[in-house]
Amino acid sequence: MTGPIPSTNPVLPGEDFKEWHHALGGELTSVPDDSWKTVLEEKHPDMLHLLQFPYNGEPPKRLVTAKAVTSNPLHFVRNHGGIPIIEEDKWFLSLDGLVANPRKYTSRDIKDRSKFPQMEKSVTIQCSGTRRIEQISLYGGQQDEIPQAPWAEGAISTARYRGVSLKKIIKDCGGLVNGAKHLELYGAETYIKDLEAMNYVVSIPWTKVKANEVMLVWEMNGQPLPKIHGFPLRVIVLGYIGARSVKWVYRIKAIEQPSHGPIQKKEYLHFSQQVGKHNLKPTYGLQIQEMPVSSAIMSPWSKHVIIHNGRIHCKGWAYSGGGRWPERVELSSDSGFSWYEVPPENLSKKGRWTWRTWEMDHPCDVEGWVEIVCRCWDNALNTQPLTVRSAWNWGLHVTHSAHRISVYSINKSRAETQRRLNFLEERGIPLAPITRYEIVQTQTESEYDQYWREHEPRDPSD
Numbered sequence: 001m002t003g004p005i006p007s008t009n010p011v012l013p014g015e016d017f018k019e020w021h022h023a024l025g026g027e028l029t030s031v032p033d034d035s036w037k038t039v040l041e042e043k044h045p046d047m048l049h050l051l052q053f054p055y056n057g058e059p060p061k062r063l064v065t066a067k068a069v070t071s072n073p074l075h076f077v078r079n080h081g082g083i084p085i086i087e088e089d090k091w092f093l094s095l096d097g098l099v100a101n102p103r104k105y106t107s108r109d110i111k112d113r114s115k116f117p118q119m120e121k122s123v124t125i126q127c128s129g130t131r132r133i134e135q136i137s138l139y140g141g142q143q144d145e146i147p148q149a150p151w152a153e154g155a156i157s158t159a160r161y162r163g164v165s166l167k168k169i170i171k172d173c174g175g176l177v178n179g180a181k182h183l184e185l186y187g188a189e190t191y192i193k194d195l196e197a198m199n200y201v202v203s204i205p206w207t208k209v210k211a212n213e214v215m216l217v218w219e220m221n222g223q224p225l226p227k228i229h230g231f232p233l234r235v236i237v238l239g240y241i242g243a244r245s246v247k248w249v250y251r252i253k254a255i256e257q258p259s260h261g262p263i264q265k266k267e268y269l270h271f272s273q274q275v276g277k278h279n280l281k282p283t284y285g286l287q288i289q290e291m292p293v294s295s296a297i298m299s300p301w302s303k304h305v306i307i308h309n310g311r312i313h314c315k316g317w318a319y320s321g322g323g324r325w326p327e328r329v330e331l332s333s334d335s336g337f338s339w340y341e342v343p344p345e346n347l348s349k350k351g352r353w354t355w356r357t358w359e360m361d362h363p364c365d366v367e368g369w370v371e372i373v374c375r376c377w378d379n380a381l382n383t384q385p386l387t388v389r390s391a392w393n394w395g396l397h398v399t400h401s402a403h404r405i406s407v408y409s410i411n412k413s414r415a416e417t418q419r420r421l422n423f424l425e426e427r428g429i430p431l432a433p434i435t436r437y438e439i440v441q442t443q444t445e446s447e448y449d450q451y452w453r454e455h456e457p458r459d460p461s462d
Ligand SMILES: Nc1nc2c(c(=O)[nH]1)N[C@H]1C(S)=C(S)[C@@H](COP(=O)(O)O)O[C@H]1N2
Pocket: 075, 076, 077, 078, 079, 080, 081, 125, 126, 127, 128, 186, 187, 188, 189, 200, 228, 229, 241, 242, 243, 244, 245, 246, 247, 248, 249
């Protein structure tokens, strides 16, 4: 946590998780190897593999916002365990708990249009760990965040899903009974937490289901759901953090209270700042559901040297949870004092459940290091805190402060700068590294003398 992030890919191997699976034995022995095999089969070769097992990966920066809809091989992946290999015709979904008529459904039942109307939606999934690396690199949190992956800006992706509304299935079971208010969702893989093995289990409130904002999906961007994204069926909770969108779902149980499973109860909690890890009682934490408005600059990158004509071309994304959407994106090149609006026509189409990608030629007159900052205003005029620290929290979730990058600006609309660039180019001298010492002659001796003849001396004479 306090050392540098390794530059390997996979960044972290996840040996402890592999060993726990090996130690449990039986079918679980081969899960870490199967998981990596599936990654190599289903994901883009350029994915940034943050954690090999459980697999966590995000697309490289240049590809995150290359398209407003992410292709399946480039969609980020956040796993807490292995990737269950499920045979669709042996699989079924159980609905039980506080429903009038508990039932089991095959995948054919769920896809039967005569039983359940189908819906298609474009949805952005954002992990609440997105941009965590900014919190880690400034102030590492509890050490056990290490296996939770040092996400950069790519733990957010957008896809078009086909499925059915969970509300219709609940109705088919005769509705909820005896004070049921939440639906507990069970994922099929083995998840190990504090040396206990269990399933991935979280819950969502019935009000969200009732609003038709929870889908059970089997198709992603017109393709069958990839194994790594939850084949044969996953939950998609519109506008909530990714953690609630359970993959490989095989059981849905109606319950009275939010799930007591450790992922609901002990993880994805937002704690106030000034309590140590040993004071973090789960009941002190807010269970994270809707993500606040956020944004990120995907191009250029921090530490890039940019030769430009007084405008730096910037690209990125903006997103707001809970059915809100980005209305305005702004950039600043003076650390956040003055802001320029991204022209509205340079934002991708708005949707209630999707991010907007954007690009802009951002005015930048000065040369040398500049800090470019990006922030978004959503349709409810929520905007982002300006510093990482102001929103820092235990668990390092929800990094939604204005995104800052430092770049080295070379403005060739300045005549001397252009002349120097020409000089270097004519002689085949590379500009990089900018830290190389270089003799620069900007005035002749006589120009210098001339100046002092015409101006007051450095020190007053009386
Ligand atoms: N069964 C199961 N479902 C899961 C997870 C998991 O580990 N197991 N991870 C969750 C988290 S934290 C996120 S951010 C999303 C990521 O979805 P993706 O891997 O399809 O991008 O899946 C969610 N659903």
